[in-house]
Amino acid sequence: MSPSVPGRRRIVRRGLRTPREELADATAHGHVYLRGLQRQQLTLSLLALVTFGAIFGVLPLALYLVPAFARLELFGVPLGLWIVVVPMLPGFVLIGWIYQRRADAADEAFRELVER
Amino acid sequence: MIVALVAVAGVTLGTLGLGTWGMRFARTTSDLLVASRLVTPWWNAAAISGEYLSAASFLGIAGLEMQIGASALWQSLGFTAGYLALLLFVAAPLRRYGSYTIPDFAEARLHSPTLRLVAAAIVLVIAGFYLVPQLKGAGLALNVVIGSPYWVGVVVVAVIVAVNVALGGMRGITFVQAFQFWIKVFAIAVPAILLLIHFGGLPERAALFGRSLPHAGSRGLTVRLGSRQRAQFPQAGSFIVHGQTVHVRAGGWVSLPAHTPISIPPGGVVPVAAGTPALTGARWSRPVGGTGQGAPVLVYSLLIATFLGTMGLPHVLVRFYTNPDGYAARRTTVRVLGLLSLFYLFPAIYGALGRVLAPQLYITGQTDDVVLSLPRIAWPGAGGTILTAVTCAGAFAAFLSTSSGLLVSLAGTFSHDVWPRLARGRPQGASLRRLHFRLAALGAVVIPALVALVAQGVDIAILVGWAFALAASSFCPMFLLGIWWTRLTARGAAWGMVAGMLVATGMIFAGLALGEPTGGALALLEQPAIVSVPVAFATMIGISLVDPLRVSDVEQQMLALHAPEGLGLRLDDEERAQLLA
Numbered sequence: 001m002s003p004s005v006p007g008r009r010r011i012v013r014r015g016l017r018t019p020r021e022e023l024a025d026a027t028a029h030g031h032v033y034l035r036g037l038q039r040q041q042l043t044l045s046l047l048a049l050v051t052f053g054a055i056f057g058v059l060p061l062a063l064y065l066v067p068a069f070a071r072l073e074l075f076g077v078p079l080g081l082w083i084v085v086v087p088m089l090p091g092f093v094l095i096g097w098i099y100q101r102r103a104d105a106a107d108e109a110f111r112e113l114v115e116r
Numbered sequence: 117m118i119v120a121l122v123a124v125a126g127v128t129l130g131t132l133g134l135g136t137w138g139m140r141f142a143r144t145t146s147d148l149l150v151a152s153r154l155v156t157p158w159w160n161a162a163a164i165s166g167e168y169l170s171a172a173s174f175l176g177i178a179g180l181e182m183q184i185g186a187s188a189l190w191q192s193l194g195f196t197a198g199y200l201a202l203l204l205f206v207a208a209p210l211r212r213y214g215s216y217t218i219p220d221f222a223e224a225r226l227h228s229p230t231l232r233l234v235a236a237a238i239v240l241v242i243a244g245f246y247l248v249p250q251l252k253g254a255g256l257a258l259n260v261v262i263g264s265p266y267w268v269g270v271v272v273v274a275v276i277v278a279v280n281v282a283l284g285g286m287r288g289i290t291f292v293q294a295f296q297f298w299i300k301v302f303a304i305a306v307p308a309i310l311l312l313i314h315f316g317g318l319p320e321r322a323a324l325f326g327r328s329l330p331h332a333g334s335r336g337l338t339v340r341l342g343s344r345q346r347a348q349f350p351q352a353g354s355f356i357v358h359g360q361t362v363h364v365r366a367g368g369w370v371s372l373p374a375h376t377p378i379s380i381p382p383g384g385v386v387p388v389a390a391g392t393p394a395l396t397g398a399r400w401s402r403p404v405g406g407t408g409q410g411a412p413v414l415v416y417s418l419l420i421a422t423f424l425g426t427m428g429l430p431h432v433l434v435r436f437y438t439n440p441d442g443y444a445a446r447r448t449t450v451r452v453l454g455l456l457s458l459f460y461l462f463p464a465i466y467g468a469l470g471r472v473l474a475p476q477l478y479i480t481g482q483t484d485d486v487v488l489s490l491p492r493i494a495w496p497g498a499g500g501t502i503l504t505a506v507t508c509a510g511a512f513a514a515f516l517s518t519s520s521g522l523l524v525s526l527a528g529t530f531s532h533d534v535w536p537r538l539a540r541g542r543p544q545g546a547s548l549r550r551l552h553f554r555l556a557a558l559g560a561v562v563i564p565a566l567v568a569l570v571a572q573g574v575d576i577a578i579l580v581g582w583a584f585a586l587a588a589s590s591f592c593p594m595f596l597l598g599i600w601w602t603r604l605t606a607r608g609a610a611w612g613m614v615a616g617m618l619v620a621t622g623m624i625f626a627g628l629a630l631g632e633p634t635g636g637a638l639a640l641l642e643q644p645a646i647v648s649v650p651v652a653f654a655t656m657i658g659i660s661l662v663d664p665l666r667v668s669d670v671e672q673q674m675l676a677l678h679a680p681e682g683l684g685l686r687l688d689d690e691e692r693a694q695l696l697a
């Protein structure tokens with residue numbers, strides 16, 4: 001076992017380097033792999049943010065501009081009150097849950113790529 | 117109120133005892149790391165929610181709802197949505213990065229000891245701001261439980277928490293905090309549900325959603341004031357004092373004497389204390405546009421502050437490191453969303469019931485008390501007494517858990533980040549550091565306690581809103597840009613945080629100096645996030661782009677933030693712990 005063994009192996013496998021080696025050595029290729037994952041995750045997060053904004057972000061404006069909508073009653077309580085208190089339970093959890101599954105899947109795909 | 121006193125003492129001693137007992141099992145950082153492998157996302161989520169639910173959530177939202185109407189309920193939506201922002205942009209990368217505190221992250225990511233000091237200073241300000249309303253809540257709660265003056269509760273809880281943190285109790289114990297969460301859910305849900313059943317739903321729909329102003333019930337109401345109080349009759353009405361009936365015209369001000377029964381005749385309109393708006397049910401129940409604070413721009417400013425501020429709360433982030441990896445951090449955060457949504461269903465019920473069943477709180481102006489005193493006022497006899505004891509115990513659980521978490525952050529930041537810089541290179545042993553932590557814990561509670569004594573008149577929910585606005589204008593841009601943008605530089609981050617802080621605090625104090633401004637753009641002074649957050653982001657990006665001093669190892673930093681675990685590309689926790697040991 002001479003200390004030069006790892007170096008020699010590396011030379012032998014040049015051209016067939018795995019993504020893991022590229023990443024560990026911070027090469028230009030590794031850079032591309034990582035940037036791909038990062039961009040994918042950011043896109044996913046922004047998508048979830050836009051969904052959230054489209055559903056909950058417009059609520060205050062909608063309730064302000066259309067007071068009649070807020071005055072509709074459900075079980076004797078104005079809809080405006082229901083909207084502020086209740087829908088976050090299913091709404092937030094659903095957006096969060098779908099995002100979490102997608103983000104985990106993206107991480108897993110990256111892991112498979114690297115461990116290939 | 118012996119029942120309430122027993123309940124409060126029980127929760128307090130139980131929490132302190134469990135915390136001290138639990139500490140035996142988790143002495144060192146690596147112990148905590150090893151133990152964290154056994155903690156499931158559900159336990160972790162309950163613990164995070166337990167530490168998070170503070171006086172603002174337990175008392176403040178219902179109190180502000182009773183006072184200004186349904187627009188106060190955006191707070192609970194924002195407090196929950198903050199965890200969605202955390203989930204989408206921060207939870208997994210920050211966990212993977214492995215810095216334990218915000219100043220740690222700032223220094224490691226951008227290689228700047230100066231930035232660490234800036235971040236530490238901001239942690240001190242935010243945690244201090246957040247501690248004030250907890251102590252204020254304690255003053256109110258003890259007043260309801262044993263009738264003590266306001267300052268007694270502030271001082272008692274400040275001393276208990278400071279001594280407990282200094283002695284090393286209740287530090288980051290997952291199971292204690294999880295237990296606290298379920299105490300709080302029980303304490304807010306059970307009385308609310310029983311009250312709704314007792315009254316057969318929401319009574320007095322006219323006062324809630326119709327044209328009525330707050331008024332006395334069918335048997336009239338009698339109130340005894342602790343101090344002389346000025347109040348205004350929004351409509352012509354009358355009250356009885358010393359056996360004499362006094363008639364007041366609409367809009368008339370009266371000065372109500374202390375320590376003597378004042379009666380409002382059955383169905384009569386109640387006078388409201390200065391600073392409390394008198395609203396019809398229709399305006400009260402409008403989530404947007406019903407009152408000054410319900411103006412759309414203020415609602416959005418509040419939502420921005422809470423949505424982006426949650427990720428910058430120092431005591432919350434530390435808890436994310438008990439997740440074993442980035443995947444678990446995501447899973448935990450989704451569960452936090454569910455648990456918080458469950459809790460926030462209930463404060464709204466107290467605000468609504470309080471408006472019709474406890475209108476005397478409008479006379480005294482103490483709407484912040486509503487969760488504590490509503491059961492006792494609305495339901496005379498044993499039922500109400502027991503339920504008030506339950507809500508008081510839950511409120512104390514909220515003060516203790518949140519203020520302990522905050523004080524640990526304050527003392528830790530001071531002894532770990534600030535003091536070593538001031539001491540300039542003198543070597544420090546572990547025992548000396550522990551001594552500094554203890555002294556810092558005792559000292560750090562003093563200023564917030566003094567501020568709490570002065571801030572008796574400011575609503576809890578507004579005080580907490582400021583802490584969120586500060587966090588959103590400083591740490592939020594640092595995290596979002598630090599995690600997702602490779603060009604951020606230390607100088608950009610420092611100036612961005614300073615600019616955000618200056619704008620936000622400047623607006624808040626200008627608002628205080630002007631008295632509570634209600635009209636137009638000036639009202640934004642109370643809710644500064646919609647201005648200060650864009651300023652912070654713009655400064656951070658602008659200065660980073662012109663800064664020639666870039667971060668040298670940005671590829672390694674991005675790898676540490678974003679690469680999934682288990683690839684052998686970086687140090688895992690166990691290796692890190694071995695290096696630290």
